[in-house]
Amino acid sequence: MTLVTEIINTSIQVQNTRGIQDILTHAMTELGELAQEVQIAEGNSYKQAGPDSIVGEALDVIACMIDIIYVHYGVLANEEYLISLMKPKLEKWKEKAKQVQDMKNG
Ligand SMILES: [Mg+2]
Numbered sequence: 001m002t003l004v005t006e007i008i009n010t011s012i013q014v015q016n017t018r019g020i021q022d023i024l025t026h027a028m029t030e031l032g033e034l035a036q037e038v039q040i041a042e043g044n045s046y047k048q049a050g051p052d053s054i055v056g057e058a059l060d061v062i063a064c065m066i067d068i069i070y071v072h073y074g075v076l077a078n079e080e081y082l083i084s085l086m087k088p089k090l091e092k093w094k095e096k097a098k099q100v101q102d103m104k105n106g
Contacts, residue, residue, distance in 0.1 A: 002079055003062070004066055004079050004082060005078075005079045007062070007063050007066040007067065007070075008066060008070050008077055008078065008079070010063075011066065011067045011070040011071070011077075012070070014067075018067075018071065019071065020068050020071055020072050023064055023067050023068040023071060024064075024068060026064055027061060027064035027065065027068065030057060030060040030061045030064055031061055033050070033052075033057045033060065034054065034057035034058055034060070034061055036050075036057075037049060037050065037052070037053055037054045037057050038054060041053075041054055069082070
């Protein structure tokens, strides 16, 4: 099973009253936790890394993002469909990154 499908299956199992606003708010706290772990890892904080560290906090953010898609789209949120939406975005990302690198290289 892939990470996305694992998260969607958990989203399906978690039956409560959460809405996309609730998930977004929670995602922002998780993003803050991730930012703090990055600060620590970069030596820009006096704090100690938490048990989840960067990987764990990034996964928390990913879980929130997949959950918000599931709660908003319901059954349409399946791995295959999300990959079909994501592929052109990934191509665009690669192309833009290449353009920036080419520009930097002169
Ligand atoms: Mg967290």
